[in-house]
Amino acid sequence: MTLLRSAAVAFFLAACAGGPDVEALQAGVDAAIAAKDYPGAVAKADEALKIEKILADPAKAWRFESGRVNALAAGGKGADVLSSLERLATPYSAQVTASLYLSLADKLRAAGDGAGYTNLLDAGKKKFPDEVAFQSKLDELKTSADPAEVERLKALGYL
Incomplete structure (x- = not known):
């Protein structure tokens, strides 16, 4: 809880200083994820992604997009993860990789979103047909x- 209070203070100080402190905003997203407040993390990332200073810098924007999609996955929001990846695939093609799909799929499964897990593996297999890990995970599902x-x-x- 102390981490969340620190993040709230950082947000307040950034607002008073006349401009967004990107590090403080990122700390807020990270703190919400650490506290398992996934909707809060998504909301904080969404707010940060409205700030021109962040949008103007693709590397900074990606940090918030990445935090957002990871929070969605950890929160079991498979449909939102898939639509986010589809939206991010063009502007962030170097970051939206097979390993990202696999990592997010594992988070969905851990969150109890079996349909989201399966759908993301299917989408990943279609997007990255040479990555055998997608088929391996789908094959595991057939028996377990x-x-x-x-x-x-x-x-x-x-099947």
């Missing part, structure tokens, strides 16, 4: 999945 995941695999044509 719960009934809902098996039905999702059938709907996607994997």
Whole structure:
């Protein structure tokens, strides 16, 4: 909780100083994620992504986009993760990689979003057809999945 208070103070001080302190804003996103306040992290990232100073610098903007999509995944919001990755694929093609898809898929699964996990693996397999890890994870689901995941695999044509 102390970390969240520190982040709130940093936001306040940044506002009083006449301009956004990008590091303080990022600390707020990071603090919310650390506190498992995933909706709060998404909201903080969204607010930061409205600031011209951040939007004008692709590296700074990516830090907030990355925090946002990681918070969505950790919060079990598979559909939002997938739409975010589709939106980010062109402006951040170097960052939106197969390993990012796989990492976010694992976070979705850990959050209990089995459908989001399966859908993201399917999308990743289509986007990165040479990356065998997608098929390996889909194959694992065939034997260890719960009934809902098996039905999702059938709907996607994997069974």
